[in-house]
Amino acid sequence: MSNLKLAVLIDADNAQAAIVDGLLAEIAKYGTAHVKRIYGDWTLPNLGSWKETLLRHSIQPIQQFRYTKGKNATDGAMMIDAMDLLYSRHFDGFCIVSSDSDFTRLASRLRESGMTVYGFGEQKTPEPFVAACDKFVYTEVLRESVDEDATTRQSGKDLRRDAKLVGLLRAAVDGAADDTGWAGLGAVGSAIAKRSPEFDSRNYGYARLSGLLKAIQLFEMEERQVGRGPHKGLFVRDQRASS
Template identity: 60%
Template sequence: MAIHAPTVTQKHLAVLIDADNAAAAIVEGLFEEIAKYGVANVKRIYGDWTGPQLGGWKKVLLDHSIQPIQQFAYTKGKNATDSALIIDAMDLLYTRRFDGFCLVSSDSDFTRLASRLREEGLTVYGFGEEKTPRPFVSACDKFIYTELLRGEALVAASNGHDRPEPEPLAEIETVNVASTPEAKKLPKAPVSFIAKILDDIADEDGWVHLGALGTNISKLRPEFDPRTHGYKKLSELIKGYPDTFELQARGTSGVGGSILYARHRQPGL
């Protein structure tokens, strides 16, 4: 009797882009990132396409099958794009065809929309610049800074910048930016924060499944991303601090290989 591998069901996602608050330069990285979370069944972008300001987006729409939605600015200084995107999002929500939404904008006006979608049990992935207001970031299940999609953080790491040392306190870290982009330093990894989560959810021996660790981190800090700190994956970040964390591979998980567990090294052990 043949044994078939279990079928993996991908999430159906609606991608809604605020062209006024997102740069066309992220488009390649954006859809590569979205592919990690599911299938983009709907891809729409909102803006006033009669003007020259969205020229960058016009060049990439066909290549990525993004449907442009025209929204005229009815009054100077007022942004009607937000309202059009929100109305469409609610229409799509009530079709009950989607498992999640990808909201691409750095505008805090979408904070309530993200919360409303989550109230319906859908997963919300936010994409915006590091300047995105905290309320919108916190309203999403996962928030990805678009600077990462341009590869800026990884480029800085590959140019010889050392990864930062662990911070002594569990405070939210800040990015230290020098006068030139080339001198931009990577922010410190939230080591104390990660250690506290490990302590809170660990088993009797102090170990935590790496997937569970990542899930709990995202619940408290939706914007957390190892790439921000110069690491491609959470496992690499854990390995990067051997004096604080321990990583262990156990058995196999079939096609996926070893199952990874992490532990907070207690002082003196």
């Protein structure tokens, strides 16, 4: 687990309580949530389902009244708090949980200040907000863990038909490869994240990148000794490089 100190800011109007267990487990992969806040008008009945979840996970609700009908005051409150937390210099990164494109500029501003920004939202999230984050996770995959035998898993044939996916994977392997065409799986994952913040093997039904690469059947994979210790790592090469 990373040692990043993270601030988690949740837009209650654009997130569901059902994702919180998976959300916090996902965030724990990237760092420690030192602040967990959720914003909304808690006088409204539609947010009542959050109560038990907030207590169980010690998430602090921030009350924000809707001063004008049709206007979302929650967004403004989140943005103000985010900048206050940024200027405190106590954090290394932010987790913004929303499907609202209004947070695009906030994500960009935080990254301009050297913060790592993780976005979490539904697949309907507008592309500009997704692209403004260092990594973006679609919350549909957080509702339950992805099983290797899940019915949502795409076949190798379907994966190979996805030109965008094939191009992304090949470009990442090529960019991370040595002179022989082989690349460490970790380096490939990093290259993919830089090119496509929203990429997640779970979106295709695979719990790990290695499973996705194996299923697509366009790459050679082998396990190798790493350094002088007992540790072994996976390496990948485009099949076209060996022909």
